Structures are given as structure tokens and as C-alpha cells.
Amino acid sequence: MTQYKMVKTLLTLSMGAMLSISALAKPTVMVVATGGTIAGAGASATNSATYTAAKVPVDTLINAVPQIKDLADVKGVQALQIASESITDKELLSIARQVNDLVKKPEVNGVVITHGTDTLEETAFFLNLVVHTDKPIVVVGSMRPPSALSADGPLNLYGAVALAASPESKGKGVMMFMNDTILAARDSSKRINIHTNAFDSQWGALGMVVEGKPYWFRQGVKRQTNNSEFNIEDIKGDSLPLVQITYGSDSMTPVAYEAYAKAGVKAIINAGTGNGSVPNYLVDTLRNLRQQGMIIVRASRVQDGFVLRNAEKPDDEYDWVVAHDLNPQKARLLTALALTKTNSTKELQRMFWQY
Ligand code: DGL
Numbered sequence: 001m002t003q004y005k006m007v008k009t010l011l012t013l014s015m016g017a018m019l020s021i022s023a024l025a026k027p028t029v030m031v032v033a034t035g036g037t038i039a040g041a042g043a044s045a046t047n048s049a050t051y052t053a054a055k056v057p058v059d060t061l062i063n064a065v066p067q068i069k070d071l072a073d074v075k076g077v078q079a080l081q082i083a084s085e086s087i088t089d090k091e092l093l094s095i096a097r098q099v100n101d102l103v104k105k106p107e108v109n110g111v112v113i114t115h116g117t118d119t120l121e122e123t124a125f126f127l128n129l130v131v132h133t134d135k136p137i138v139v140v141g142s143m144r145p146p147s148a149l150s151a152d153g154p155l156n157l158y159g160a161v162a163l164a165a166s167p168e169s170k171g172k173g174v175m176m177f178m179n180d181t182i183l184a185a186r187d188s189s190k191r192i193n194i195h196t197n198a199f200d201s202q203w204g205a206l207g208m209v210v211e212g213k214p215y216w217f218r219q220g221v222k223r224q225t226n227n228s229e230f231n232i233e234d235i236k237g238d239s240l241p242l243v244q245i246t247y248g249s250d251s252m253t254p255v256a257y258e259a260y261a262k263a264g265v266k267a268i269i270n271a272g273t274g275n276g277s278v279p280n281y282l283v284d285t286l287r288n289l290r291q292q293g294m295i296i297v298r299a300s301r302v303q304d305g306f307v308l309r310n311a312e313k314p315d316d317e318y319d320w321v322v323a324h325d326l327n328p329q330k331a332r333l334l335t336a337l338a339l340t341k342t343n344s345t346k347e348l349q350r351m352f353w354q355y
Pocket residue numbers: 035036037038053082083084085115116117118119141142143144
């Protein structure tokens with residue numbers, strides 16, 4: 001065998017060996033723990049709803065599901081240990097910065113964030129808007145603490161790691177994973193506060209994970225992650241522009257709106273009845289606030305559907321914005337992010353159509 005052929009054979013063999021090693025090498029998935037019920041502890045196994053959230057450390061969560069190690073090389077980061085209803089801009093920005101740093105590492109293939117379910121949808125939506133990556137980011141929680149009978153957290157965590165480890169999950173935007181179901185961060189929310197099938201989207205799930213294998217059925221069409229004009233790297237400090245929500249009902253008063261204005265709130269998301277309705281006796285209050293510079297966004301307290309522009313009220317004439325299909329809590333985050341770039345209601349409305 002000539003020297004040339006020998007070198008060529010050796011090169012081919014070493015390439016083959018490298019390929020087989022890389023094929024055997026498991027993906028690296030980072031688990032960023034923030035607290036919540038998935039890390040909760042109850043007094044007894046029958047306490048499925050009475051417990052303390054945010055108790056169990058990340059390594060204990062990971063070690064409680066040894067099968068995860070068959071899916072990926074998993075490393076834990078204890079970013080926070082908090083019940084998610086207590087997350088403020090400070091914690092939200094910290095989570096986003098830590099996730100952003102992790103996805104920039106070449107050796108990291110995906111990130112799972114364990115999180116309380118109360119504001120899981122806000123964190124997932126925010127990451128979807130500000131983290132520029134096509135790597136899978138999966139936010140997962142549980143409705144029962146690990147100490148409870150039939151706890152849902154371990155299998156939720158297993159499925160979330162399977163999702164984050166799968167190459168097919170790339171470019172799908174930030175996902176939420178609960179109860180075997182893959183949900184888009186953009187339009188999924190907690191709709192039942194005491195069942196394990198707590199989360200859903202009116203536009204349907206993206207897919208499912210069954211026995212560690214993702215099955216895909218649809219994809220989102222809105223701007224997200226790499227296609228977003230927002231970037232966590234552009235946001236300085238540990239707070240966002242102050243945006244608050246008012247809740248529509250019968251017999252309302254202008255007191256809350258006026259108090260928000262006095263407190264320096266930059267925009268109000270009005271979770272109105274029906275199609276984002278504003279009672280006639282409050283129109284002047286909101287119009288005056290708009291004329292003083294307050295942004296007014298008409299959202300709806302109704303879980304499904306979307307708010308139409310100029311249908312319920314003359315939004316063009318009043319210079320009000322509509323939240324489209326985003327629920328009030330997500331409309332609040334998009335508006336706060338928008339206000340880091342613009343005060344234009346025209347630009348803000350464009351963002352509600354696009355994200
Ligand atoms: N305190 C709630 C939270 O941390 C518990 C709900 C849960 O995580 O399922 O969001």
C-alpha cells in the first residue's frame with residue numbers, strides 16, 4: 001500500500017471514529033432552577049396542594065430523576081429559590097441574563113428553566129422576546145410538590161430535558177412544558193390553578209413529549225428569539241418601564257387609574273370585559289390620561305379570542321392600543337419592553353400585531 005493510500009485510510013478511519021464519538025456524545029442541557037412548586041415541600045405525601053414552594057435545590061431535583069442522564073449531560077444552576085408570584089423585574093432580568101449567557105456557550109445545546117407555575121408564562125414570554133438564540137429553551141413547572149403522591153414534577157422535568165436535548169427543538173422559540181404537552185411561550189397560560197393539566201393555549205399545543213421523545217404538530221408564526229427586535233443585552237439596570245394592569249368589571253371607579261398615573265405608571269393594560277370593553281363612565285378618565293401621555297392598551301379579561309381594534313371603542317380617535325390575543329399579563333411585558341424603545345402608539349400597535 002502506497003504511503004498516500006495509508007495516510008488516506010488513516011484519515012478516513014479517524015474521521016469515522018470522530019463521527020461515531022460525536023454521535024455517542026450526549027447533548028449538554030443546563031437546568032436553571034428558580035423555585036416554585038417543582039421545588040416545593042409538603043408536610044405529607046397527601047399534601048398535593050398544601051406545601052411550601054421553593055425549598056428543594058437544583059441538584060436534588062436532577063438527582064431525583066436519574067433517567068435524565070440517559071438523555072443528556074445535565075448540569076444544574078441555582079439561579080433563584082423563589083415562589084414565582086414574587087418575581088419582579090429584578091429577578092426576571094437576572095433569569096434572562098443568565099439564560100442568555102448560557103445559550104452563548106458553544107458547549108450548551110439547550111436550557112431548561114424550572115419555575116413556579118404562577119408566573120411561568122410571563123418568564124417564558126419574556127425570554128421568547130429578548131434571548132437571541134435558536135437553541136431550545138424550555139420552561140417547566142409542576143402543580144404538585146415532589147413530596148406528594150403522584151408528583152408531576154419529575155416526569156415534567158424528564159420531558160423538558162428530552163425536549164431541550166432534541167435537535168428538532170431548535171428554532172421553535174421558547175417553549176413551556178407541562179403534562180406531556182409542548183406549548184408556545186407566546187400564547188400559553190395557566191388556565192386551571194389546581195390540576196396537573198394547568199396550562200394550555202387557545203391556538204393549541206405545538207406537540208407532545210412521550211417517553212422522552214418529542215412529537216411535533218405545529219409551529220408558531222409570530223416574531224420571537226432571533227427574529228425579535230428586543231434583546232436582553234440592550235436592557236440596562238434591573239427594572240423595566242412601569243406598566244400596570246386594571247381589571248374590568250361592573251361598577252368600576254376611576255380611582256385605580258388616577259392612582260397609577262400619580263405613581264408614575266407609563267402605561268395601563270386595561271383587562272376589559274368582553275372585547276376589551278371600557279364602560280362609558282370611564283372613557284373620559286382614560287382619554288384624559290392618554291392626553292397626559294399615559295399609554296392605554298385595551299386587553300380583555302376573557303381568556304380566549306382577541307381584541308379587535310376600533311370594534312368596541314374608536315381606538316384610532318382615542319389613540320389607544322389593542323393587545324390582540326395577548327392576555328393582560330403578557331401585554332404588560334410587551335408594553336414594558338416596547339417602552340424601552342419607543343413611546344409611539346403606532347409602533348406599539350405594530351408590536352402587538354407581530355409578537
Ligand atoms: N407559589 C406558586 C409558584 O411558585 C406555586 C405554584 C406552582 O409553582 O405550581 O408559582
